[in-house]
Amino acid sequence: MNGVRTAIVTGASAGIGAATARQLAAAGFRVIVGARRLDRLKAIADEIDGLALPLDVTDGDSVTAFCDQIPACHVLVNNAGGALGLEPIASADESHWRWMWEANVLGTLRMTKSLLPKLIASGDGHVVTVTSVAATDTYDNGAGYTSAKHAQSALHRTLRGEHLGQPIRFTEILPGLVETDFSVTRFGGDAERAAKVYEGLTPLTADDVAEVIVFAVTRPSHVNLDQIVLKPRAQYSPARVHRE
Template sequence: MTSKTALITGATAGFGKATAERFAKEGFNLIITGRRKERLEELAQTLKNKYNTESVCLGFDVRDRDQVRANLETLSAEWRKIDVLVNNAGLALGLNALQDGDYRDWDQMIDTNVKGLLYVSEMVMPWMIANKKGHIINVGSIAGTEVYPGGNIYCASKHAVNAISKAMRIDLLKHGIKVTQVRPGLAETEFSMVRFKGDAEKADNVYKGYEPMHADDIAEVIFYVSSTPTHLNINDIELTPNAQANSYTVFKQ
């Protein structure tokens, strides 16, 4: 393989799917992961037809460390030469006050957003260290530096991603591996449908009265931070719709 390789988690929809297409457009080979393997295979075929992209589809749940390790260990030596890891898999569940929360939602958010990121990274970091190069891009959130009403555990999980990203930057510095955190605000994807557990009306209301960001916007930024010169690292980048000032202030018309 002569092209660069990107591994993107949560590539079945939203930011991950858009990011896969953005990297494919630039000639990258792709390792795409997610729980819905049929969606990964459909995406891989689409990208093969459009860009002649070579893809490996790995269907697993990042919350399950054994699944993560078993799947990533199937990669050949060539496919382990990963240039860019995009830790994108994540979700929010519910918007309840903490005292009204569901511990099962808490577990799923923490296990996906925090532990899932760690489980994938612990496999890929040694490969990048051996290759003496690489770039880890962690998709955090504006909620990783601020807390909004009802956000509690989701915000906590993204605060953890913020801290982990800073720690990775320190720990991987001597190996020449870049680390960037991308922290989006409101973007219209499946995110709110998942948060509200299929309640389309609630999900749609999140994005009414202003123009939110879209998955392609975030994918463009993720690719941009990955394309900087070797001597330059973007540590952290926050992006919001023009109508959003912070995690809890949105101007709706």
């Protein structure tokens, strides 16, 4: 298509979202970033000559206010989400489960539902949803997160059939271990415990994942990359990694 294309990135104040925003801007997109941490978000937007708007995907009113300010949309990157806690089902914290389902599943639903008309109207829309290898497997003590990611993945994959024949593409990105603040958030700010997740191996970086996202959305319009799984060389499954 001619002209500058607009990309929306959620959860863009750090990690994969921030890296994706930077790389999309470098690829020529006009990037609008959304997140709750406005100070970090505005710094990224200033860096890439983009636009920062407050966004909490767990809040329907926040999503509506955000999407009402988007005049046109060609690419939506559903990146907001995350995990809280790591405990067996027998001692599950329901508040953690509720947040994970709100952020990963309903957040993706709200953003996609709100922007679908504009994505289709663009004539070449593209929805990218960042799930996880946890969307295809399970591991002990992680059921709150894996169940949310399974549901998020099912939501995303269903869209592909529901909009078949329309000018819109759908790509699911399934990363393995990525060293971001994901584990710090999961463990309630315990940086020492989070660091141990990545000890003895070389994890993916946020830029590794961002490069794959940009590759997917810059393919010719007739090419749809349905699912892309990427892991560190040292990881086989969510629970099986090789440590030196």
